[in-house]
Amino acid sequence: MDQDTMNTSTGQPERLRVAIVGAGPAGSALAILLARQGGDVTLFDDGRRPELLVGESLVPAVVPILRRLGLEEETASFSRVKPGVSFIWSPTDRLSVTFKRFAPAVFPYAYNIPRPHFDEALFTRAIAAGVRHVPVRARLQPASEQETGAELALAPETLAAAPAMEGRPPHLIVDATGRARHAARVLGIPARLGPRKDVAHFAHFEGFSWDDAPGQVLIARGEAGGWSWCIPLQERLSVGIVLGQEDAARLGRTPEERLERAIATDPWLSSIVGDGKRMTDVATYANYQLISERGYGCSWVMAGDAFGFIDPMLSPGVFLALRSAELLADGLAPWLRRGSAPSPAEMNSVLASYAATQNEMLSAWFELVAYLYDGRLATMVRVGRTWMAGPGPGFIKNTVEQYIARHVGVLASGAATTSRYSRGLLRFLSRHTLRGVDPAQLAIR
Ligand SMILES: Cc1cc2nc3c(=O)[nH]c(=O)nc-3n(C[C@H](O)[C@H](O)[C@H](O)COP(=O)(O)OP(=O)(O)OC[C@H]3O[C@@H](n4cnc5c(N)ncnc54)[C@H](O)[C@@H]3O)c2cc1C
Structure with missing residues (x-):
């Protein structure tokens, strides 16, 4: 066992100690999942929530995560069930989708949530799971590498605000500060920006x-x-x-x-x-479309919006925040089960694999939302309707239409947004069905 993962006074393996900065969906969900598995979790957040927060419309893929967190029933009590989404491109170009249509590949419903209430419910669960709350606005700073080998540290006054941490740096710092992107700002990590401002x-x-x-x-x-x-x-x-x-x-x-x-x-x-x-x-x-060019480093990682956010049109933000929490907690699960902390090399490997997956998801949503902005999806729907109304055997057309709709459904619901096959099918369709048609007519300026 690595020296860094032993408690120097007892000589025993140390419980994984994690400091999470920010109690939005990413931070609180991660805190719950780690604490329930025996992690020693400190969550920094000053508890101030504005009256309104974006992130009100969820995709169906969130619901299984809410169930895992034990939060679906409570969410349902203050939210509205969302059966689907309607896209209205013009008075005659409208697409109404119900998630039930794509079940079981897609969860049959989602929720529309009052965000501050939802965040409060998640945070309360985190405290109930044994997470230690430190009610301050945390400050991160570059670490002096000679001392700890880490790249990022809690500033002295932030560490001092958490006496239970006994002044010791955690094994992992999680930046879940959302659009504040605190770690990226402190370490000067740039972001890949999306096309829309x-x-x-x-x-x-x-x-x-x-x-x-x-x-x-x-x-x-x-x-x-x-x-x-x-x-x-x-x-x-x-x-x-x-x-x-x-x-x-x-x-x-x-x-x-x-x-x-x-x-x-x-x-x-x-x-x-x-x-x-x-x-x-x-x-x-x-100005929210961005993906961080680096999402982790030695003993620290970004979760949720701090890592990247794509665009509100398909509502993937809260899902990506919760999913990032799941991915990190699952990556660390073997050490949590053993009641010890990973060595720096093991931690690095967990974080690298998490960051690769999170990057892939963000990139897939970027690709998907572009079809909505540049008019390709709306035009494909229009072309498809003309084809359905034209000559030819109805049952074959219905089968083809259902097949395509199901693949678009799994992409846009979060059920399988990174699916290579479904993404390939969409690319193929846009190349071949839009020949001679100008999608710009239905583009969003
Ligand atoms: C216009 C718009 C519309 C959107 N609509 C949707 C939608 O309909 N559906 C959807 O799913 N997503 C939507 N989103 C995205 C969604 O809001 C975010 O993806 C989601 O909130 C990310 O959660 P998070 O936990 O990563 O960050 P956040 O929710 O931003 O939480 C970060 C937390 O960190 C705290 N914090 C920040 N700095 C510090 C610090 N130094 N110390 C301590 N705490 C700190 C903040 O106070 C906050 O509580 C929308 C985004 C935009 C811009």
Whole structure:
């Protein structure tokens, strides 16, 4: 056994000690999974949550993770079941998907969640699992390598705020600080940026009118660029607009002016929420498409958004955050079972394999969402409908249509977004069905 993994005073193997910075979905879920397996976990978070947080619409692949965390029933009590999603590209180009259609390959439903409430529920579970909470905004700093061999350390005042850590550096520091990307900033790690530089404004409304299935999420291409979301929660509707900075500036100066004007001028949004009343302030997010060029180093790792975030349109963020927690906890499980910490080389191998998987997932979602922005998916749906309505045996066409829909379903639900076969099929279809058709007509500016 490596010297670093022994307790120097007792000579016994040491329990894995992990410091997690940030109690969003990634940080709290990881804390729960590690603590339940016997890890010694300290979670740093000042507990301040804004009134509104994005990440309200979940993909079906989240539900099995909620079950594993023992959190589905509680989530259901304050959330709305999400049976599917409708994409509205134009008054005549609409695709309504219900997850049930793709079962059992896809979990048959998901949830729309009030995010601060969801985060609180996860955090409460973490404490119940034996996680130690340190209610501070943590500070990380480059480690002096001669001392510990590690690359990143908790700043002295942060370590001092956690007396139970007895001043000893943990075996692993997890950056789960979300878009703050604390470790990346401290270590100067750059990110691969996505092509879009959008800004999103959103708020909650009451008194809206709703013709769709309860809980169905609506995503609509905006007439004046960008797109909008309607996410039904219990008793309220989350309405958001996502658009390029210049298009946003044309709508108004303040976030409130922009959201109000978008609702007033977009016939579709105004039919839903034109008579509604805004119940919250308007929240704003910008420039979020990025993947960190490095997601781990000696004794530290990034989880969730700190590692990367793709785009809100397909709602993969909370899933990727929870999945990153699962991957890390599963990678460390053999040592947790043994009640000891991995050697630095073993830790490095766990983190490298985790980072490769997380990178692959982020890249796959990047590829998928591009089909929505550049109009290829909407145009394939249009071409497919024309083909279905044309001559030829109906049962063959139905089989082909179901086959394709199932593969797109497993990609977009998170069930198998990295599937080489399904991704290959989508690439093949876009190459061959779009010959002579210009997808730009249905692209999102
Ligand atoms: C416009 C927009 C819409 C989105 N819509 C969806 C959606 O519908 N569905 C979906 O699944 N995802 C959506 N997302 C993405 C989703 O919000 C994130 O992917 C998700 O919140 C990531 O979780 P996380 O735990 O990694 O980070 P976060 O949720 O950001 O949590 C990070 C936590 O770390 C804390 N923290 C930060 N710095 C420190 C520090 N120094 N010390 C201690 N604590 C710290 C923060 O306070 C916070 O609690 C959307 C994103 C955007 C930008």
